[in-house]
Amino acid sequence: MTGSLGSYGGGLPSTGPPAPARTSWPLWARSAVVIAVLTALLYVIEAIDAVSKHDLDSAGIEPREADGLTGIFFSPFLHADWEHLAANTLPGMVLGFLVLMARRFIITTAIVWVVSGLGVWLFAPPYTVTVGASGIIFGWLTYILVRGLFNRDVWQVLLGVVVFMIYGGVLWGVVPTDGRVSWQGHLFGAIGGVLAAWYLSKKDRKRDEKKALTQ
Numbered sequence: 512m513t514g515s516l517g518s519y520g521g522g523l524p525s526t527g528p529p530a531p532a533r534t535s536w537p538l539w540a541r542s543a544v545v546i547a548v549l550t551a552l553l554y555v556i557e558a559i560d561a562v563s564k565h566d567l568d569s570a571g572i573e574p575r576e577a578d579g580l581t582g583i584f585f586s587p588f589l590h591a592d593w594e595h596l597a598a599n600t601l602p603g604m605v606l607g608f609l610v611l612m613a614r615r616f617i618i619t620t621a622i623v624w625v626v627s628g629l630g631v632w633l634f635a636p637p638y639t640v641t642v643g644a645s646g647i648i649f650g651w652l653t654y655i656l657v658r659g660l661f662n663r664d665v666w667q668v669l670l671g672v673v674v675f676m677i678y679g680g681v682l683w684g685v686v687p688t689d690g691r692v693s694w695q696g697h698l699f700g701a702i703g704g705v706l707a708a709w710y711l712s713k714k715d716r717k718r719d720e721k722k723a724l725t726q
Contacts, residue, residue, distance in 0.1 A: 513644050514517040520697075525585055526539075526677065526718055528601060529565065534574075535607075538611075538612060541611075542608050543608060545611055546603075546604050546607045546608045546611060547604075549607065550600060550604055552588075553588065553590070553596060553600075553644065554596065555659055555702075556588050556589065557589075557590055557593060557596050560575050560589065560590075561592075561593070561719055563568070563590075565592075567589055568589055568591065568640060568642050568683065569640060570586075570589065571585065571589055571639065571640040571641050571642035571722065572586045572631045572632050572641040572642075573588045573630060573632075573639070573640055574615070574631065574633070574634070574635040574636065574637055574639060574641075574680050575633070575637065578708045579632060581622070581627065581634060582632075582640070582641070583625070583628030583632060584624075584627070584628075586628060586631070586641055586642050586643065587619055587624065587643070587644040587645070587647050587697060588644075589642035589648070590643050590644070591642060591643065592690075595642075595643060596686065599643065599645055599648060601671055602648050602652075602678060603610075603644055603647075603648050603651075603702065605678075606648055606651035606655060606674075606678070607648075609651070609655050609670070610651050610654060610655065611638055613655075613658070615711055618710075618711060619650070619651070619704070619707040619708075619711070620647060620651075620726070621705060622649025622650075622703050622707040623646070623647050623649075623651065623654070623703035623704055623708065624646075624647055624650075624703075625649070625703070626699050626700070626703030627646030627647060627649070627650060627696050627699045627700035627703050627705060628646070628674055628696075629699070629702075630646075630695050630696065630699025630702070631646070631693060631695050631696045631699065634695045634699075635693060635695050635696075638712075641695075641696060643693065643696070644692070645684070645700070646696035646697060646699065646700030646703075647700060648700070649681070649682075649684065649685070649697045649698075649700035649701045650700040650701060650704035650707065651701040651704060651716075652674065652678055652701070652704065653700075653701045653702075653703075653704030653705050653708070654655070654684070654704035654705070655670065655671055655674050655704075655706045656671040656674060656675055656679075656709050657671065657704070657708045657709075657710040658669050658671070658711070658712065659703055660708075661708050661711075661712035661713075662712045662715070664724070667687060671699065682701070684697040685697045685698040685701055723724035
């Protein structure tokens, strides 16, 4: 016989129900999970820090010390005590969620992180150690406040107005009013947020112009 099995496609046809289509979570759900996990991580780290009698806090930013540069990375994960962490929790979750919803979380946070950390390292008082995520929170805040202006987007501007009405008062934190608070981290975090909004809006405009030229 010279018959061939090739017409069967290498196997019998499936008689079962079709596989269900894989559905992804909506953006708001993914954003909520990410910010919840990051917040939980901060609480785990603070618990370890409390058990170790705050030994971890020594990894914060030491101004103008070469070893203190590593604190730029570690500082946002560390807090002076539970009260410090609790004060940062709600604004951090709300503003972090909004930045995640803007689909610009990684780049925005990276810019704010570096600018805030370098500002503390360069300008904070000597013989101090700075810890806390408030510099990043201030950067997220100013990013949300000004990105609509750079993008010329009415809805983003309106969101910025609402956020300002809720959290605008904390911007006084960029002014040196309390020696225990790192106003340098707040100020340079806020500057980092504005820089991130400017940079990303410029990048988006260039991308849109390139698309227009190729159409």
